[in-house]
Amino acid sequence: MATDDHTKGTAADPKAGSAYPIARSADPSVLLAAAKSGNRAALGRLLSLSERPGPAGREVSRLVFGEGEARHVVGITGAPGAGKSTLTDRVIGVIRAGEAKVGVLAVDPSSPFSGGAILGDRIRMGGHALDDGVFIRSMATRGHQGGLALAAPEAIRVLASCGYPTILVETVGVGQVEVAIAGAADTTVVVVNPGWGDSVQAAKAGLLEIADIFVVNKADRPGADQVKRDLESMLDLAGTHPERDGRRRWRPPILATRALSADGAGVDELWEAICTHRRHIAESGELGERRQRRLLDEARSVLVAELMSEVDALENEQAYRQVARALIRREVDPYGAAARLRDAIGIS
Numbered sequence: 001m002a003t004d005d006h007t008k009g010t011a012a013d014p015k016a017g018s019a020y021p022i023a024r025s026a027d028p029s030v031l032l033a034a035a036k037s038g039n040r041a042a043l044g045r046l047l048s049l050s051e052r053p054g055p056a057g058r059e060v061s062r063l064v065f066g067e068g069e070a071r072h073v074v075g076i077t078g079a080p081g082a083g084k085s086t087l088t089d090r091v092i093g094v095i096r097a098g099e100a101k102v103g104v105l106a107v108d109p110s111s112p113f114s115g116g117a118i119l120g121d122r123i124r125m126g127g128h129a130l131d132d133g134v135f136i137r138s139m140a141t142r143g144h145q146g147g148l149a150l151a152a153p154e155a156i157r158v159l160a161s162c163g164y165p166t167i168l169v170e171t172v173g174v175g176q177v178e179v180a181i182a183g184a185a186d187t188t189v190v191v192v193n194p195g196w197g198d199s200v201q202a203a204k205a206g207l208l209e210i211a212d213i214f215v216v217n218k219a220d221r222p223g224a225d226q227v228k229r230d231l232e233s234m235l236d237l238a239g240t241h242p243e244r245d246g247r248r249r250w251r252p253p254i255l256a257t258r259a260l261s262a263d264g265a266g267v268d269e270l271w272e273a274i275c276t277h278r279r280h281i282a283e284s285g286e287l288g289e290r291r292q293r294r295l296l297d298e299a300r301s302v303l304v305a306e307l308m309s310e311v312d313a314l315e316n317e318q319a320y321r322q323v324a325r326a327l328i329r330r331e332v333d334p335y336g337a338a339a340r341l342r343d344a345i346g347i348s
């Protein structure tokens with residue numbers, strides 16, 4: 001099956017014609033070269049390395065950062081069960097009809113026991129299991145030092161540098177981190193369903209702010225028009241804000257899809273809207289700005305993660321115990337304690 005993050009290393013590099021299992025290599029540059037030449041096991045291993053703390057992971061970051069960036073990162077988010085995976089599978093179909101390669105990141109926010117959900121995504125996107133032009137990676141919260149917010153952009157760069165210029169990122173639209181990941185795309189698609197209050201739920205989850213395109217999926221069910229009207233009026237309200245920099249404003253279109261129907265009704269239009277949005281932000285300069293902002297956000301997240309681990313490491317230090325004692329005896333308040341700990345780490 002082509003949805004492989006299984007990198008047990010048994011696959012020999014077919015392109016090199018050698019029996020040496022390159023995917024088992026721990027050398028990031030060897031893996032990157034193999035992955036670029038189409039070795040999927042090597043790509044999987046590279047992604048796994050990039051998720052782990054330590055020098056190998058850092059080296060992967062360094063290597064792929066120098067390789068440039070994805071052409072188009074598309075976030076697909078929405079409530080659990082809205083049909084994100086089914087829709088993603090359909091969009092993959094449209095992209096592949098044009099023969100471009102596509103990488104998919106299915107971000108699973110739940111616990112280490114979420115194997116079932118990941119398996120579900122694989123099955124739903126399984127229509128492309130034998131297609132070498134598609135690489136699907138499931139990513140769970142566990143295992144990454146700085147959490148998903150750091151793992152996702154890293155994985156996007158790895159996929160892009162290995163020949164997947166378009167990346168679809170599916171995340172469930174609940175929880176701050178997940179919404180932030182979906183919003184950290186060039187184009188963010190928010191999926192809602194017909195039903196009372198679905199648009200209100202989307203607004204509550206903060207999805208209204210990050211949406212570049214709305215999709216009312218399951219439009220085969222009654223109530224699709226109502227959700228569309230609700231969203232339109234919410235957008236009308238938002239539209240009363242002054243235009244920024246006098247730029248032509250992008251009003252998120254609201255499309256209807258039936259991802260399960262035989263002809264995938266509305267999916268062609270969705271892909272068209274995604275491409276139109278990319279053109280729009282490329283022309284207005286927003287694409288470059290979004291990416292610059294994302295990079296800076298990422299660097300800040302790295303800094304915070306590093307500081308956190310330094311603070312954690314302090315717990316075993318004498319200085320920490322002294323400060324803790326003073327705090328408990330109320331000789332110093334929490335701010336004073338923090339100032340002393342800062343001294344102990346060596347930041348002023």
Ligand SMILES: Nc1nc2c(ncn2[C@@H]2O[C@H](COP(=O)(O)OP(=O)(O)OP(=O)(O)O)[C@@H](O)[C@H]2O)c(=O)[nH]1
Pocket residue numbers: 079080081082083084085086087117121124172217218219220221257258259260261
């Ligand atoms: N009636 C109808 N059902 C749909 C449609 N699209 C998807 N479904 C069904 O909705 C259910 C959820 O679909 P998924 O694609 O797994 O939804 P998801 O948003 O990826 O779900 P999670 O990743 O678990 O949050 C499945 O049973 C699909 O078959 C549609 O257009 N119409």
Ligand SMILES: [Mg+2]
Pocket residue numbers: 084085086121170
């Ligand atoms: Mg899904």
